Amino acid sequence: MSGRDLLAFALRALTGHRLRSALSLLGVAIGVAAVVLLTALGEGARRYVTQQFESLGSNVLIVMPGRVETTGGVPGFGGVPNDLTLADLEAIRRGVPSVSRIAPLAVGTETIAFGDRRRQVPVAGTTRDMLDIRHLTVARGDYLPRETGREPAVVVLGQTVANELFPGLDPVGQVVRIGAWRMRVIGVNASRGVQMGTNFDEFVIVPVATAMRMFDRSSLFRVLIEVRSHGELDQAKAAVEALLTARHRELDVTCLTQDAVLTGLNSILGALTLALGGIAAVSLAVAGVGIMNVMLISVSERTREVGLLKALGAGRRQVLSVFLAEAVMLSGAGGVVGLAVGFVAVQVLIGFYPGLPARPPLWAVVAASVLSLLVGAGFGVLPARRAMRLEPVAALSRR
Amino acid sequence: MIRLEGISRTFDVGGRPVRALQDVTETIAAGEHVAVMGPSGSGKSTLLNILGCLDRPSAGSYTLDGREVAQQGDGELTLVRRNLIGFVFQFFHLVPRLTAQENVELPMVFAGVPPRERRDRAAAALASVGLEDRATHRPDQLSGGERQRVALARATVMGPRVLLADEPTGNLDSASGRQVLDVLERLNASGLTLVVVTHDFKVARRSGRVVMLLDGRIAKRVAASHVQEIADVLAGEAR
Incomplete structure (x- = not known):
């Protein structure tokens, strides 16, 4: 069974249940869009702060009284400066x-x-x-x-x-x-x-x-x-x-350079972006459960079809890949829709706050896309294995 | 072609063993047309499933086309089903979202036949059952008889040696049933070994010989012309 045949067969099965497919696809789309939008916000904040500090000039040294560390330590110890x-x-x-x-x-x-x-x-x-x-x-x-x-x-x-x-x-x-x-x-x-x-x-x-x-x-x-x-x-x-x-x-003074301040802030705001992305990724996992649910329903509805496919000479692996392909196509399509919605949402955001240089970081876009496919593959395995293990006789005899 | 020796099949139903088939021994020659009859629960379907490698016997030996298949693994059985056996079912079992043409192509899709060859072979198979003008129709746009003929085209498109039919006319009006039987007989005449499970004496009469199952055992073997003897036995059973 060629990859093209596999995709064509899976696509026919998905379009046979448009609403159900669209809804489980929507879950993934929301997750991916959330990752794109939230990381764009975090990245926008980071770039905004960076721009502000860069206006200080890269060869400026700031001296302030007292010992203050940007990297920890308790200020105020060591007496009055x-x-x-x-x-x-x-x-x-x-x-x-x-x-x-x-x-x-x-x-x-x-x-x-x-x-x-x-x-x-x-x-x-x-x-x-x-x-x-x-x-x-x-x-x-x-x-x-x-x-x-x-x-x-x-x-x-x-x-x-x-x-x-x-x-x-x-x-x-x-x-x-x-x-x-x-x-x-x-x-x-x-x-x-x-x-x-x-x-x-x-x-x-x-x-x-x-x-x-x-x-x-x-x-x-x-x-x-x-x-x-x-x-x-x-x-x-x-x-x-x-x-x-x-x-x-x-x-008893602290000398700050723009580089030191920027490094500190960058790492803080970078962590913030990562955390926002992580929270959004949780919604992707939820979407994965949705896909699993839909695929399980689909397998039990199509028990007879699975039996038929086996009678017609489909191997266990082929049955597995048919159902896995459906799950991955669902989540992949959700990922594509989510990316589109996410990027549009970022543009809308920029329309409201032109000063915020919001743009999703490349790593977040790549991670969200890969993750959306993995969600389909990961949560599709259980239903697909269930389909694969169906005995053809038992599957056919059910009406 | 088909050689069964001491075939038994035991199911586990709620912890109790139920013997669907007991010590069935039968030989079916290449090109034969055999009808399997028997009351409900006599083991007809179980026998057909074992013949079709959809199920494995609990004991006994099954030789198909010179090959022992009873205890082979899933992979080998898949290849046997794909290349040697065609199935026809009482309820047609067409994939509802695919057209007639696509349903016929399905076995070739799993076998990895290239798309162009697939299209040509499927079109030829549909033409051979007189449905060349229905190729783009979906099952719900076809009559029962047409659906069963699509299923027949699908069952034979891989060029199997054996065709197994489970009540092929059981869900059809008599005119459609006759058309389907005509196709089956034509296929048999061209050398295909045919095993038909049926309740219908009219169907059994058109076969070469009839095997009757009773409580999982072969109770009687008669020529098709003597199918009345089986009717008498069944009537006796019912009494």
């Missing part, structure tokens, strides 16, 4: 030759007011280097001065803040109050939108020492270091850690 200060920043700028730019970051929340308009805003204190490290652009006016010494009382507004405080007005040159401080607006940032969950358009930017005094902080929140090239990143990280260890007499 020393302050990360502007003096440390100057020491790094002078002492580590591969550093091309370095910018401090101090953050807090304060009320900004112009006339009778007020608004609670996040305030970031930094220097001009931040503009280049984060590839920001100024829409109007100028940015902060480069030096951290005697600072002028100036502020750069985010796009949203500028629009709400100065509707229809040019804010550059105006004087605003931030908390108890009077500051002159020297520029407005170009819109940057939401990045890593933070809307940068709602920030106001002030000189770093001013921010530290404003919020009564002795330590910087972060120091962002741009290294001349990606290749020098590890060496620069080691140099910064050595320098700060010498200055603080212990290693």
Whole structure:
């Protein structure tokens, strides 16, 4: 019996019970579609986060006070860390030759007011280097001065803040109050939108020492270091850690690179995708039970036919393969339908959330397809063996 | 052609052995036309199943075409059924979703005959039973007589040596039954060994000789012209 004959015979048997075949096929289709859609979601989340972090720049080193491990360990042990200060920043700028730019970051929340308009805003204190490290652009006016010494009382507004405080007005040159401080607006940032969950358009930017005094902080929140090239990143990280260890007499800062953050997040979100895929795969197993059920019904309905096939000279193996072929065709067709439905669902999802780069990973598509066939073969074995073992006499005598 | 020696077949029914056949010895020559008669439960169908290698005897020897087949494995029996034996059943046993042509092709599908040869041979077999214009009809579009003739074409398309028929006219009106018997006789005339199980004396009369089973044993062997003797025995049994 050739493979083509086998498929043709199985297909005739399946199309003889259209509704029943369609329903058990639907089970597999739902399972495969679920695998495709859920892994696409997980993969979309992973790619989204990756894109966000890649906007940091691949040769940026982030220094933060305190020892934090992304790979475990209990933070907070080892005593109170020393302050990360502007003096440390100057020491790094002078002492580590591969550093091309370095910018401090101090953050807090304060009320900004112009006339009778007020608004609670996040305030970031930094220097001009931040503009280049984060590839920001100024829409109007100028940015902060480069030096951290005697600072002028100036502020750069985010796009949203500028629009709400100065509707229809040019804010550059105006004087605003931030908390108890009077500051002159020297520029407005170009819109940057939401990045890593933070809307940068709602920030106001002030000189770093001013921010530290404003919020009564002795330590910087972060120091962002741009290294001349990606290749020098590890060496620069080691140099910064050595320098700060010498200055603080212990290693009490954490140096993060984009690569380290991405590796950590990638493995977490990769595991999430795998888990989502696994949950969806369970529904495939359920679909397999459905196929087994339908095939068992089919075998008991066709007992007489099995006897006839044997009387006509069909061997045990041929009877087995006829019923196995039916089960595999059912699940295979379900797999094809499921893939189609899954991909359409992903496109619909992207239509609703264009920002989410959802796409099912190749491994999930391959695994779902292979699994759908295996489900048919695996759950089809029992009914097919039952058909194979039917005694032709007993099978024929039943009417 | 067929040689049975001391054939017994015991079934286990609810823990008790039931002897369907006891010590049956019979020889059927090539080209013979034998009718098997007997009341219900006398073992006719069991005998036919053993002859057709659908069932194995519990004891005894069965030689078919010079080959001992009684205790062969499934694989060999499949080949015997495929190549040496044709079956016709009372209820036709056509596959309902396949056309007449496809039903006739079925044994060749399992035998691995290439599609083109299959089509030609099936068409010739249908033509030989006068159904060339019904090839694309499904069983539910055919009359009973036509269905049985399709079944006959299917049973003979592999060129078997023996044709076994279980009440071939039992479910047909008399005109259709005569047509089917005509085909059977023609096949027999061309050399095919024919064994027919029947209740019908008209069918038995058209055979060469009649074997009567009673309680699993051969009770009487008569020429077809003396089938009345069997009728008398059966009438005596019924009394």
